[in-house]
Amino acid sequence: MSANPINLTTIFTLQRPRVKPPAFQSPALLSHLFFILREAIVIGMALNCGIVGLPNVGKSTIFSALSAAPAEAANYPFCTINPNTGIANVPDSRLDTLSAIFKPERSVPAAVEFVDIAGLVKGASKGEGMGNQFLAHIRETGVIAHVVRCFENSDIIHVNNRVDPESDIETINVELALADIETLLKRRERAERAFKTQGASEKKAAEAVLAALSKIEAVLENGAPARSAGLADEELTAVYDCHFITLKPQIYVCNTDEAGAKAAAAGRPDPLVQAVRRRAEAENSEAVAICGKFEAELAGIVDADEKKAFLEELGLKEPGLASMVQACYRLLGLATFFTAGKDECRAWTIRAGDSAPRAAGAIHSDFEKGFIKAEVYGFDDIVKYGSEAKIKEAGKYRLEGREYIVRDGDVMFFKFNV
Numbered sequence: 001m002s003a004n005p006i007n008l009t010t011i012f013t014l015q016r017p018r019v020k021p022p023a024f025q026s027p028a029l030l031s032h033l034f035f036i037l038r039e040a041i042v043i044g045m046a047l048n049c050g051i052v053g054l055p056n057v058g059k060s061t062i063f064s065a066l067s068a069a070p071a072e073a074a075n076y077p078f079c080t081i082n083p084n085t086g087i088a089n090v091p092d093s094r095l096d097t098l099s100a101i102f103k104p105e106r107s108v109p110a111a112v113e114f115v116d117i118a119g120l121v122k123g124a125s126k127g128e129g130m131g132n133q134f135l136a137h138i139r140e141t142g143v144i145a146h147v148v149r150c151f152e153n154s155d156i157i158h159v160n161n162r163v164d165p166e167s168d169i170e171t172i173n174v175e176l177a178l179a180d181i182e183t184l185l186k187r188r189e190r191a192e193r194a195f196k197t198q199g200a201s202e203k204k205a206a207e208a209v210l211a212a213l214s215k216i217e218a219v220l221e222n223g224a225p226a227r228s229a230g231l232a233d234e235e236l237t238a239v240y241d242c243h244f245i246t247l248k249p250q251i252y253v254c255n256t257d258e259a260g261a262k263a264a265a266a267g268r269p270d271p272l273v274q275a276v277r278r279r280a281e282a283e284n285s286e287a288v289a290i291c292g293k294f295e296a297e298l299a300g301i302v303d304a305d306e307k308k309a310f311l312e313e314l315g316l317k318e319p320g321l322a323s324m325v326q327a328c329y330r331l332l333g334l335a336t337f338f339t340a341g342k343d344e345c346r347a348w349t350i351r352a353g354d355s356a357p358r359a360a361g362a363i364h365s366d367f368e369k370g371f372i373k374a375e376v377y378g379f380d381d382i383v384k385y386g387s388e389a390k391i392k393e394a395g396k397y398r399l400e401g402r403e404y405i406v407r408d409g410d411v412m413f414f415k416f417n418v
């Protein structure tokens with residue numbers, strides 16, 4: 001069999017076949033669906049993220065900056081009454097560097113989908129405010145970005161009339177846990193009914209669901225998130241259809257003023273940001289500090305030099321939004337590899353630890369099925385040597401096989417047979 005290199009651009013224009021979920025018939029099928037959906041996070045839209053927080057903390061401002069889409073942002077609580085979905089590019093300066101070297105016709109970053117919902121308030125799960133009805137819109141996202149107000153401004157109303165990140169976080173997390181308890185109770189009722197009325201295999205499935213639900217209930221009742229229940233894969237599969245919000249990884253986004261973002265960039269976060277960081281660390285999560293207002297203005301600047309000058313004002317190397325997206329990647333255990341050529345330079349999202357054929361499958365399933373080998377070099381190599389020819393001369397251009405575990409930042413070219 002001879003290697004059959006394919007012009008990647010012809011593949012990129014192909015429509016990716018949509019994965020059709022199997023019917024919910026048996027635990028095995030359900031488990032299959034769970035893994036297909038987990039795959040979809042990696043293969044399809046790459047990553048999607050739901051934005052939560054109290055009203056008026058800057059969610060829509062950050063959302064607009066992310067997607068450069070006009071979500072309404074206004075100085076009154078509950079301004080957002082319709083969920084907004086936007087697609088943002090994953091900012092990655094490595095892709096810019098590759099594009100500067102290869103000068104391709106197009107440069108395609110990875111994408112993240114963001115869903116912005118109305119602010120939640122204390123009592124949301126009992127119908128207070130407007131946020132609760134929108135929680136459904138974030139149930140199917142992969143990660144939650146919890147925006148916390150860390151800027152003082154007496155002109156911008158805070159629902160509790162004081163800027164207090166710790167108490168704000170508690171309010172939101174309790175509401176999310178209560179929303180999950182509501183889902184849990186409904187699911188339990190269904191499982192109990194199935195247990196009483198159905199045949200042996202359905203009984204067994206219902207039993208598995210009930211067991212997983214009681215583990216989750218125990219933590220939720222203590223105000224802790226479902227993810228702290230430490231469920232095994234089979235248990236997660238059993239309750240997959242509940243889409244528990246607190247089962248998703250959550251990052252905290254401190255919305256600071258410009259001074260706060262500057263201080264955080266210089267490694268001297270202010271006390272409000274520090275409080276959020278402590279909280280995030282205690283949960284094995286991450287907190288990023290960004291100035292939503294600044295990021296929204298930055299997103300409107302097209303000229304690269306002007307953008308750079310604007311960033312330098314805050315002492316930033318890249319937009320704060322980049323650190324937010326990167327934190328989501330880390331939490332979800334995602335990684336990036338690149339394809340680079342004259343036609344196109346492109347960033348692809350995979351799971352950290354994926355093998356070369358799996359990475360090939362992120363481009364097209366045929367690449368994975370017919371995988372023969374991959375030509376690989378590291379992003380650092382192209383920076384160091386300046387061209388693929390020089391990388392080859394230096395003996396750094398590698399051929400890797402099926403077992404190769406892709407490293408974040410690898411530049412790859414796949415050879416395959418169909």
Ligand SMILES: Nc1nc2c(ncn2[C@@H]2O[C@H](COP(=O)(O)OP(=O)(O)OP(=O)(O)O)[C@@H](O)[C@H]2O)c(=O)[nH]1
Binds near residue numbers: 058
């Ligand atoms: N000073 C300052 N104001 C900000 C910042 N971010 C947002 N704001 C202002 O705060 C107000 C509320 O911002 P939004 O983005 O609409 O808040 P939200 O969290 O989406 O609010 P709801 O949709 O009502 O839940 C707007 O007037 C913003 O301009 C910031 O970083 N600094």
Ligand SMILES: [Mg+2]
Binds near residue numbers: 060072116
């Ligand atoms: Mg809003």
